[in-house]
Amino acid sequence: MFLNDSVWYHASFFSLCLFCFCFTTTLQRHVSTTMGKDQANIKGCRFRVSLALPVGAVVNCADNTGAKNLYIISVKGYHGRLNRLPAAALGDVVMASVKKGKPELRRKVLNAVIIRQRKSWRRKDGTVIYFEDNAGVIVNPKGEMKGSGIAGPVAKEAADLWPKISSHAPAIV
Structure with missing residues (x-):
């Protein structure tokens, strides 16, 4: 037994x-x-920032391409919920059209990256930060800026994700 x-x-x-x-x-x-290579490279390792700019928002264009305003049409990489508007935060790629600006840029769908937002967000070190306006820059599909300069500061979260944008930034906050 x-x-x-x-x-x-x-x-x-x-x-x-x-x-x-x-x-x-x-x-x-x-x-x-x-968590393969394709998914890991989309957004990198990124701290969550408060979503601030839903579809339909109009943001300032902070580069020197000749565009004044960008109207957000959609947010790239957004997988949403029924009846919830897609919203963008710092560093997100959005599809936008130019509402005011040079005639050759108007009425075209362009890619843009959000570099400033009015909605406050909390960083890992505990600081709460926000900007005085919402702004974005026009980029090509490779992620390179269409313009050669940026007016105003760029958020650190966007600069970390987009090195080509941070190289043109006058100040990173």
């Missing part, structure tokens, strides 16, 4: 170890496939 109990105990312990090993390797495989 004692012999049978010990055999059963060793067999159950072995099966438990085998189950734990298989479960952890499956879990690691699942994590590595879901």
Whole structure:
């Protein structure tokens, strides 16, 4: 009787170890496939910033392309909820059209990156920060700026995600 109990105990312990090993390797495989290279490069490792600019918002264009206002049409990479308007935050890519500005830029759909927002957000160090206006810059599909300069400061969150924009920034806050 004692012999049978010990055999059963060793067999159950072995099966438990085998189950734990298989479960952890499956879990690691699942994590590595879901956080693959494609998803990791979209937004990088980024702290959540309060969403401030819904679809339909008009923001200032802070570069020297000749555009004055940008009307947000959609937010790229946004997977939403039923009846919820997509909203953008700092560093997000939006599809926008120019409402005021040079005639060759108007009535075209362009990519833009949000660099300033009025809505306050909290940084990891505990500071709460906001800007006096909402602003964005026009970019091409590669992420390079269409203009050659930026008027006003750029948020650190946007500058970390977009090095080409931070190189043109007069000040990073």
